[in-house]
Amino acid sequence: MSTALITGGSAGLGLEFARQLAAAGHDLVLVAxxxxRLRQVAEELGPAHGVAVEVLPADLSVADDVARVAQRLAVVGGRPGEGDLRPVGLLVNNAGFATGTRFAKSRVTTERRSIDVMVKAVVELTHAAVGQMLERDRGAILNVGSVAALTAGGTYAAAKAYVRTFTESLASELRGTGVTVTLLSPGFTHTEFHARAGVPESSIAPEWGWLNAEYVVRxxxxxxxxGVVLSTPSARYKAASALLRVAPRWAVRALGSYR
Known part of the structure; x- marks a missing residue:
């Protein structure tokens, strides 16, 4: 089995990715x-599934930390200085957060940090991974986006819209190689995501509108x-995405304003 590197791998969807990939026999590199918390996850998953779990503490809004993760992703295997490190066969760009505040009332430092984590880090880490994957003629990149990318819902939606376009563009560029790129666009999913933003799940959508993390990751x-490029779990969110793509932009903006 290959090695998977997961950003935001200590909680939420990232933790569920780690659990399912470890259960399938993949070695892990967890970034958060x-x-x-990373150490606790490693101690849980490594012995339980007989896999190797590296932990790489990093803040993806800090350039030097992103560079360290990129250096790990660039490992091809067998080169001087790489030691026994195995190349990463699957990169899961999952780290992200919502500010929980309207743009005009939020701190610009928070807005900038969200772009650093959800846009700039995704680009830099993907670039590092693609290089070694193409050299080895195999690999996969999974970028965690959101149905919000199709809305007008603030900086978070804008960042996810970038990730969506970036993923589709890269998928086209890499067609015919051994490297695939997939965008995951979940809808509302039960994780710690909204609690960390200070937004109660009950204030966002009724229970029927929520997905569970295990299903989304599976x-x-x-x-x-x-090798699917666009992955949208559940029929309800496939329908919602289709509606958002054809809806008049004034209606989409109104939905964002309601948010």
Missing amino acids: RDAE TALADVRR
Whole structure:
């Protein structure tokens, strides 16, 4: 089995990716800011599934930290200085957060940090991974986007819109190689995501509008294996995405304003 590197791998969808990939026998490299939480996840998953789990504490809004993760992703294997490090066969760009505040009332430093994590880091880490994957003629990249990319819902939606276009563009560029690129666009999913933004889930959508993380991740990984470019779990969010793509922009803007 190959090695998977997961950003935001200590909580939410990232943790679920780690659990499912470890259960499938993949070695892991887990990236997140909380070193202690990463250590706990490694101690949980490594012995339980007989896989190697590297932990790489990093804040993806900090350029030097992003560079360290990119250096790990660039490992091809067998080169001087790489030691026993195995190349990463699957990159999951999952790290992200919502500000929970309207743009005009938020701190510009928070807005900038969200772009650093969800746009700039995604580009830099993907670039590092693609280089070694093309050299080895195999690999996969999974970028975690959101149905929000099709809305007008603030900086978060704008960042995810960038990731969507970036993913589709790269998928076209890499067609015919051994490297695939997939965009996961989940709808509302039960994780720590909204609690961290200070937004109660009950204030966002009724229970029927929510997905569970296990299902979302299982669907995404199945689509990665099949080389699917756009992965949108559940019929309800496929329908919502189709509606958002054809709706008049004034209606989409009104939905964003309601948010």
